[in-house]
Amino acid sequence: MPTEILMPALSPTMEEGTLAKWLVKEGDTVSSGDILAEIETDKATMEFEAVDEGVIGKIMVPAGSEGVKVNTPIAVLLDDGESADDIAAPSQAKAPEAAPAADAATKAAPEGSSAVAAPPSPVKDGGRVFASPLARRIAAEKGLDLAQIAGSGPHGRIVKADVVDAKPGAATAPQAAAAPDTKAAPAKAATAMPSGPSADMVARMYEGRDYDEVALDGMRKTVASRLTEAKQTIPHFYLRREVQLDALMKFRADLNKQLEPRGVKLSVNDFIIKASAMALQAVPDCNAVWAGDRILRLKPSDVAVAVAIEGGLFTPVLKDAHLKSLSALSAEMKDLATRARSKKLAPHEYVGGSMAISNLGMFGIENFDAVINPPHGSILAVGAGVKKPVVGADGELKVATVMSMTLSVDHRVIDGALGAEFLREVVAYLESPVTMLA
Structure with missing residues (x-):
């Protein structure tokens, strides 16, 4: 019986994609593991492999097609002895029964979750x-x-x-x-969230004015959807601290001088990543994510870092960051950022983590509030270091380099006092950077 090849979900957040290029044609024989097509997901262009052997009987979605929904039939694979004449009947008989079940399984998984149904x-x-x-x-x-x-x-x-x-x-x-019993508790009808004025309504507001209309690509659609979900469903609260960087800047300069022969140059962001990872170990209840009806507390410190790219952003994850040296974190972060900007990251490299870091200090931003990336429990917004007058421990006025940090917290996961304890640990590590090497 002919087998429908379905549009795959190549990342946990993918709901639709662009079939960029077919690498096979009708009549080609394929085996399990052969590359069939290149598909643009919401984050990157990825190769799609065959899971069965057979002959490509029909290509149903041409190359270049955009907005192809996950689980949509894109081609038909023929078994031995079958021909193109056998395609129509199974496609009509099978799709109405199987496709809804697949769609339901896809929607049942929380967006951004790394769990596979x-x-x-x-x-x-x-x-x-x-x-x-x-x-x-x-x-x-x-x-x-x-x-x-x-x-x-x-x-x-x-x-x-x-x-x-x-x-x-x-x-x-x-x-x-192994799947949860969905019949035990009938789902309640979801209350529709306000969506704002429609595209036509907005266009009418600017009728007669010159403007360029920019079509949304897959990444921008995903960013818009996930950030809307985050602000509508996550009870954010914000904790702010300032950290004096003078000791860290001197320590960093000394380390970079010693590491220069190895071609290593540490950034302030490398120290922030390390400090955050160690603070998660010091306050393990903050190393947690929201999982719908439960909280997952992670044991390793997996820290995501926001990387701006054209048209959106990635949050590659530095796994086991608490166990890695500053130079190892620096090298890994540079590699992930470079591949993120060229959209060459694999899903496992940007999925996961319990918290994220967003640093806009290099753009001169002194402080800001970041939006939590679900299912993370928090995100640390980092501003620029600015010279300010401060009162020293001895009561004397002096000039210090001060950096503002804001921790956006999911109140379902982390309470105020707990978040404050975590932020205190981050500040302590950054103001005494040598302790990160102990």
Whole structure:
């Protein structure tokens, strides 16, 4: 039976994408792992691999098509002995039943979550179990009952990986059983959020005035959607502190002089990343994210850092930042930022983390409030270091380099006193930078 190849979700936040380029054509024979197409997600251009073997019978979505929804059929794969004449019937019979289930599974996962929904059990039509030819051959050789195996392919189709490790006589536990019981508590109708004036209404306001209309690309649509969600659903509150940087600037200059032969130059941002990572270890209850009906407290300090790119931003994640040296963090951050600006990051490099850092100090911004990137529990907004008069511990007036920091906090995850404790730890590390090396 012909198999529909569906538009994949290549990142956790992807709802639609652009089919940039087909790397196969109708009539080509493909195997599992072959690259079929290049797809532009909301964040990057990625390669899409085949999960089955067969012949490309029909390409349903041409190259260059924009706004292709996840789980939309984009091509049809033919098994041995099948032809293009067999395509129409299964496409019409199968899609209405399977596509809604796939869409529901996609929408059930919280946006931005790195968790992957469990695949459905094999789709059956009139008692038939859908499986690839290779999976059927392996099952026959091993004496497996396909009806007892849960498929991980599109619409629950059984593929090679599902049968390779299966043993005769042992039924694979239905993976769908691991999913939450959605029937137990009927979902309440969501209250519609105000969306503001429509595009036509706004256009009428500026009728007769010259303007350029800029179409939204996938990244800008995602940024708009996620930030709207964040401000509408996350109860933000803000904690502000100032930190004196003079000791850090002197320490940084000394370190950079010693690291110069190795070609290493540490930035103030590298110290902020390290201080934040260590503060998460000192105040572990702040190393947490919101997960809908629960809080997840992370053990490692995975710190995301906002990187501005043309048309949007990335938040690459420095994993285990508390365990890495300043020079290692600096090198990793430079690499991630460079690849972010060319949109070459893989999803696992910008998904996760419990908090983010947004630094606008290099643009001369002294202080600002950042919007939390869900599901993070907080985001630290960092301003520029400015020389100011301050009163020293001995009561004397002196000039110091002072930097403003604002911690935006999700009150569902972190309470005020806890957030204040975390920010106090960050300031302590930055004002005594040598302690970050202990």
